[in-house]
Amino acid sequence: MKGSSHLGIGIAVGAIAGYITQPDFMTVAICAGIGGASGVAPDLDTNGLATNRITLSKKVSKVLMEVAGIGILLMLIYQVMTQGMSREIYIYGGIGLVLLIVSRVITQRRMLTITGVLVMLLGFVLDKSIGILLAGSYITFASFLPHRSYTHSLIGVAFYALILKYLYIEWPIEGMMAAGLAGYISHLVADMKMLPVNRRGVKWFAPLWKQVF
Incomplete structure (x- = not known):
């Protein structure tokens, strides 16, 4: 199922959960947003709607790395010509070369990893916010997982809870809580094989039981 469909379903179930909790416009609107975000969260394990929305732009990041790397190397060349060699030149020269190399090989998935790490750092900055630290770790772990694996299982549901x-x-x-869980679980239900648009299905009990539903 497409990310936009998961988003729509997540918004709907989130709004319903909000209305059941507190039937006022503000609660319903906020819960709809939480449900929508939660509805696409399991697909952080692939280059889909959720990943592209939260990930740092690969193109922009590559340009920034290239500019920084070239800038550092040019500054070092100027320093060597005017002041001679020093120990720091090797260190900064290595940093410049690493930036240039990384800019050529980095993928969108690794940009997602970097995004997750930055979210965790934000958690430390905000008085060691456990919620944000866990959210960052979820993003980081998801960036290394194959599609429809642990984020699409009860383990993913428990971690998200x-x-x-x-x-x-x-x-x-x-x-x-209600809107977030409703949105997340709606994604897994919508990806099940019982719907004709799905061929792969979901392994709800992975890794203990790899039966596809």
Whole structure:
């Protein structure tokens, strides 16, 4: 199923969860947003809608790395010509070369890894926010997983529930847990083989039981 479909379903179930929790416009609107974001979260294990929305732009990042790498090397060449060699030149020269090499080989998946690490760093900055730290670790782990593996299982549901729990402790928003879980689980249900648009299905109990549903 396409990411836009998962987004729409997530928004719908999130709004319903919000209405059940507190039938007012603000709660329903916030929960719809939480449900929509949660509805595409399992697909962070592939280059889909969720990944492309939160990941640092690969093209922009490559340009920035190339400019920084070339800039460092040019500055070092100027320093060698005017001041001679020093120990620091080798260190900064190595950094410049690494930036140039990484800019040529980096993939969108590794940009997702970097995004996850940055989110975890944000968690440390915000008084060691456990919710944000867990969210960053989820993004980082997902960037290394094959599509429809652990993020599309009960392990993924449990991990996401843990994220929501700590986010709710830090930012108590009415209906957050219900909308988030409803959105996440809706993704797995929508990917099941019982729907004719799906061929691969979902391994709900992986890695203990690899039966596809």
